[in-house]
Amino acid sequence: MTKNDITYITDASLITCVVSAGKADTVLKAARDLGVTGGVVVQGRGTGVRERLGILGIAVEVDKEIVMMMAANERRDILIESLFKAAELNTPAAGFIYTIPVDKAAVYLPETMIEQISLR
Numbered sequence: 001m002t003k004n005d006i007t008y009i010t011d012a013s014l015i016t017c018v019v020s021a022g023k024a025d026t027v028l029k030a031a032r033d034l035g036v037t038g039g040v041v042v043q044g045r046g047t048g049v050r051e052r053l054g055i056l057g058i059a060v061e062v063d064k065e066i067v068m069m070m071a072a073n074e075r076r077d078i079l080i081e082s083l084f085k086a087a088e089l090n091t092p093a094a095g096f097i098y099t100i101p102v103d104k105a106a107v108y109l110p111e112t113m114i115e116q117i118s119l120r
Contacts, residue, residue: 024065030086
């Protein structure tokens with residue numbers, strides 16, 4: 001395999017978890033515990049929700065962290081459940097999680113990694 005070879009990933013999902021500022025590390029640790037080693041964290045700011053929930057007397061944190069990672073579809077549901085619990089998304093205005101199907105993704109994998117995958 002040369003450095004120009006592309007490995008395509010199919011049958012995967014992009015999992016996006018929007019959480020309050022400071023919770024991204026907790027989400028990434030929960031993912032690592034399930035074998036998902038890569039993730040991207042982006043800083044964000046929520047709008048609109050504060051006004052609606054403020055009427056109910058719930059203070060809403062507008063600074064958010066968006067955690068994105070790819071996972072095999074066969075592991076998606078268990079990963080979502082674990083991230084939901086780790087981020088404590090069962091509380092008002094804590095955030096949310098969603099998935100998007102990934103038809104095809106391209107990545108370079110070293111030959112040694114491909115050999116390890118083939119041995120499984």
